[in-house]
Amino acid sequence: MESERGGGGGAPDGDAALLERLRSGDEAAYEELVRTHGGRLLAVTRRFLRSEEDARDAVQDAFLSAFRGVQAFEGSARLSTWLHRIAVNAALMKLRTRRRKPEQSIEELLPAFLEDGHMAAPASPWRTDEMDPAERRELGQLLSRAIDALPEAYRNVLLLRDIEELDTEETARAMGISPGAVKTRLHRARQALRGLLEPHLREAGPR
Amino acid sequence: MTCREFLDFLMDYLEGDLPGVQRRTFESHMEACPPCVTYLDTYRETVRLGRELLCPADDGIPDEVPADLVEAILAARAAGGQEPEK
Numbered sequence: 651m652e653s654e655r656g657g658g659g660g661a662p663d664g665d666a667a668l669l670e671r672l673r674s675g676d677e678a679a680y681e682e683l684v685r686t687h688g689g690r691l692l693a694v695t696r697r698f699l700r701s702e703e704d705a706r707d708a709v710q711d712a713f714l715s716a717f718r719g720v721q722a723f724e725g726s727a728r729l730s731t732w733l734h735r736i737a738v739n740a741a742l743m744k745l746r747t748r749r750r751k752p753e754q755s756i757e758e759l760l761p762a763f764l765e766d767g768h769m770a771a772p773a774s775p776w777r778t779d780e781m782d783p784a785e786r787r788e789l790g791q792l793l794s795r796a797i798d799a800l801p802e803a804y805r806n807v808l809l810l811r812d813i814e815e816l817d818t819e820e821t822a823r824a825m826g827i828s829p830g831a832v833k834t835r836l837h838r839a840r841q842a843l844r845g846l847l848e849p850h851l852r853e854a855g856p857r
Numbered sequence: 858m859t860c861r862e863f864l865d866f867l868m869d870y871l872e873g874d875l876p877g878v879q880r881r882t883f884e885s886h887m888e889a890c891p892p893c894v895t896y897l898d899t900y901r902e903t904v905r906l907g908r909e910l911l912c913p914a915d916d917g918i919p920d921e922v923p924a925d926l927v928e929a930i931l932a933a934r935a936a937g938g939q940e941p942e943k
Contacts, residue, residue: 685927
């Protein structure tokens with residue numbers, strides 16, 4: 651999927667010039683790469699990692715990995731897209747070294763059904779239009795907390811597919827699971843997230 | 858089709874992956890079950906909100922990279938890719 655973080659399409663001319671300088675060992679080019687892309691990569695790793703120190707370490711790991719790989723980078727994708735993928739992988743690697751916190755089961759977050767197959771709590775319409783900037787900020791924070799509350803295996807798939815916009819195959823490779831498992835986890839993660847947001851967003855309910 | 862089955866097939870429906878017969882059964886359920894239509898709408902809204910509100914590139918504010926992180930990365934590179942002392 652090429653409408654991903656970092657933009658789609660081929661590499662712009664600026665990328666080619668910077669890449670050439672990187673390959674020739676121009677020290678200033680390395681600094682330019684970090685200054686240009688570091689903030690955005692830090693935003694990516696922060697979404698996966700709860701500790702700021704881990705997020706910064708993952709960005710550092712990502713750049714060192716990129717520096718090592720710059721000769722092999724074909725330049726067919728944008729530099730930003732290539733760096734984004736490296737940062738996502740660095741964040742996932744860092745996550746694997748961290749002790750998981752006790753988690754709620756995904757089952758508890760999924761819709762419940764009556765014996766006849768109807769939903770136990772029918773869905774209510776949401777009020778998400780006409781939000782002012784303060785409400786949007788508040789909703790963004792709520793969304794981050796709700797994603798953080800998902801079990802990690804589901805949270806990571808949702809982040810990769812819906813926020814970082816990797817496709818199913820890329821997500822499967824990054825997670826080391828099958829594409830089918832990605833789809834199952836994504837659907838369950840979205841349902842769980844929907845359930846966590848509903849009490850805050852339904853039209854007649856509290857905001 | 859029950860509501861439980863409707864929810865099971867929801868993502869495949871939205872991605873256009875449901876075969877014809879199942880798709881028609883799915884759409885028949887939608888015509889008869891307003892709560893499932895609401896569920897579908899809010900499921901789609903969940904995905905949209907995530908993309909809209911958590912994508913920093915869309916908020917118009919440039920992402921700052923802390924100066925000490927830039928220095929640490931460049932120092933680690935100068936040291937041969939080894940991580941500096943923490």
